[in-house]
Amino acid sequence: YKQKRKANILITQRNEQLGQLVKEKEWLVKEVHHRVKNNLQMVISLLNSQSAYLDDDAAVLAITDSQRRMHAMSLIHHRLYQSENVSVIDMRAYIDELINYLKDIYDTGAGIRFELGIQQVNLDVSQAVPVGLILNEVITNSIKYAFVNKSNGLIRVSLQAPDSHHLNLTVSDNGMGLPKSFDVFASKSLGMSLITGLVSQLEGTVEFRNEAGLKMTMIFPYEKNVMDMKTKTVA
Incomplete structure (x- = not known):
């Protein structure tokens, strides 16, 4: 009986450790998505600032298109960061x-x-x-x-x-x-x-x-x- 109880305690401790590792992994993944989203937003802002100094309509259009594409990706990382499911x-x-x-x-x-x-x-x-x-x-x-x-x-x-x-x-x-x-x-x-x-x-x-x-x-x-x-x- 004592051996069985000891084994159950070890199993419980191991499960708690695994659960903690899973939570830490999920937190790290969320943090990665958060940083990717922030970095994309920073690049979008930099491109927006750069476009203010351009006189070439084609160049401004190219920057605007690039901003759209990055925002489409940023939305995904934003949703993953906010979601329970990463x-x-x-x-x-x-x-x-x-x-x-x-x-x-x-x-x-x-x-x-x-x-x-x-x-x-x-x-x-x-x-x-x-x-x-x-x-x-x-x-x-x-x-x-x-x-x-x-x-x-x-x-x-x-x-x-x-x-x-x-x-x-x-x-x-x-x-x-x-x-x-x-x-x-x-x-x-x-x-x-x-x-x-x-x-x-x-x-x-x-x-x-x-x-x-x-x-x-x-x-x-x-x-x-x-x-x-x-x-x-x-x-």
């Missing part, structure tokens, strides 16, 4: 926050409406960051170019899991669409290069087509069971 991102909440940010900086007002169809999906940082950057590029492109001389703009954003192994991300607008002769993948713009590179990083596929406006459809691998396990482990 392993995954709630994409519904993140996408909503990203769109509100873009609506604010481009002052879309009542001229452009957004319709969201975001399934409750959790992604880890390795997927959430490229997805966020892709959304940033495509939505910004629609806001800036799709609705020239047109009111009642509509942008639809959808993230759905057709099965437990893939996610389907679509962004569509009711704007002008692309010229018939325009080849998206032949474009040498930085935005398009980023999108194709990030889709490749996600091991996904992407398609752009005119459909009462422009529609982007991206499909990429997603292991629902793995993400659910990460969520439950922390919870």
Whole structure:
């Protein structure tokens, strides 16, 4: 009986030690996300200060685009720092926050409406960051170019899991669409290069087509069971 009691005490002590180590690890991970977010915000501020001294419109635009991209990443690290779960991102909440940010900086007002169809999906940082950057590029492109001389703009954003192994991300607008002769993948713009590179990083596929406006459809691998396990482990 004494040996069993002693063994139980040792097991309890070991579990307490492991629990403390887990808490310390989570705190360290949160601190990393916090510092990354702060560093990104500092770079954004420095770029903003630098742009005040530039007379070249193209250079100012390049800096503004860079600030947008960094803010899209900063939002992810900010959410991870605030969340109880430091392993995954709630994409519904993140996408909503990203769109509100873009609506604010481009002052879309009542001229452009957004319709969201975001399934409750959790992604880890390795997927959430490229997805966020892709959304940033495509939505910004629609806001800036799709609705020239047109009111009642509509942008639809959808993230759905057709099965437990893939996610389907679509962004569509009711704007002008692309010229018939325009080849998206032949474009040498930085935005398009980023999108194709990030889709490749996600091991996904992407398609752009005119459909009462422009529609982007991206499909990429997603292991629902793995993400659910990460969520439950922390919870």
